[in-house]
Amino acid sequence: MMVLYSGTTCPFSQRCRFVLFEKGMDFEVKDVDLFNKPDDINVMNPYGQVPILVERDLVLYESNIINEYIDERFPHPQLMPADPVMRGRARLFLFNFERELFVHVTTLEKAGNPKAMEKARQAIREQLTQISPIFVKNKFMLGEEFSMLDVALAPLLWRLQHYEIELPKAAAPVMKYAERIFQKPAFIEALTPSEKVMRR
Template sequence: MGVVTKRSSMTFFSDGQSHYSHRVRIVLAEKGVAVDVIDVDPDNKPEELADLNPYNALPTLVDRELVLYEANIMMEYLDERFPHPPLLPVYPVARAQSRLMMHRIQKDWCDFVDTILLSKDEAAVEKARKEFRESLIATAPIFNEKPYFMSEEFTIVDCCVAPLLWRLPLLGIELPEKQEKLIDAYMDRLFKRESFKASLSDAELEMRI
C-alpha cells in the first residue's frame, strides 16, 4: 500500500484481481491508513479467513475486534473512522444520493462485470459485455460534466467506478471514439491520483501493461 500517515492496526484480506477488493484499497490509500494488506488467492484461502468471516469471502477487513466482510460497509466505516479527507457528503440528502449511486453502479455495472469475469456461459458473457458497453456509451456525457463522477470532488462513488474502468481492457470492451474521449479525461484524473496508484495490486498493474 501507499504512504502510511495514520496509526492503525488493521488487516485487509484482499483479492488482487477483484474490483470489490480494489475499491476498498483505494479508500485505504486515500485515507493513508496503516494497514497490513494480505493478498489472498481465492482458490487457496488461509484457514484464518474462515475463522474470521462466516462466509469465508473476500474482501475481509479486520480492525482489532471488528471484522467486516462487505466492501461498501468497509468503505463507509473507513470514511467515518478516518474522516479526513471525507469521501461521503456531510448532508443527509447528498449522502443518500451517493449511496443510491453506489447501489446503481452495483446493479447496472458490477453485475455485468462479474458475469464477464466469472461466468462460464459464453452467451451470458457476450450479452453482459454488450450491455455494459452500451450503458457506458449512454453514460459517457456524465463523465464530462464535472471533474469527478457527478461531483466537483473525489468521492466514494469514484472509488467504485475507478476499478471497473481500469478493467475495461481485461473485459474486452472498446468504446466508440467520441465516448472514449469523454471517459478518458475522467479516467486520466482518477488513475493519476497517488491513492489510486498506491491501491493497485501486482495483478491489477498487469491489466494495463
C-alpha cells in the same frame, strides 16, 4: 491496526485498497489466494469472499460497507458527501452501480459461459456510454470533488481492456474521467503487480 484481506486481482478488493491509501493511515493488506482459500475466510465472511476488513473485534465484508466504515473512522479526506441529501443520493448511486454494472463485472470475473460474458460486456458498454454525458461537465461523478462513487467505479474502468470491452466514441468523456482517477497517487499505490499489467 486495520487488516484488509484482499484478492490481488479482485476489483472489489481494489476499491478498499484505494480508500486505505487515499486516507494515508496505517493498515496491512493480506493477499488471499482465492484458488486455495484459507479456512478463516469462510469464518470471517459467511459468503466466503474478499475483501474483508478486520479491526480488533470488528469484522466487515462487502467493499462498499468497508469503505463507508473507513471513511467515517478516518474523515480526511471525506469521500462520502457531508450533506445528508447528497449522501442519500450517493448511496443510491452505489446501489445502482452494483445492480447495473458490477453484477456484470462478477460474470466476467467468473469467466464462465462465453455467451453470458458477451452479454455482460454489452451491458457494461451500454451503461458506461449512458453515464458519459456527466463527464462533459463534471470532473468526477459528483462534480468537482472526488468521492466514493469514483472509488467504486475505478476498478471497472481500469479493467476495460482486460475484460475486452471497447467503448464507442460517445463514451470518450468516460475515458478522460478514468484517466483523472488513474493519475491519483493513492490509486497507483493501491495497484497490485497483477493489476498493474491489466492495462497497457
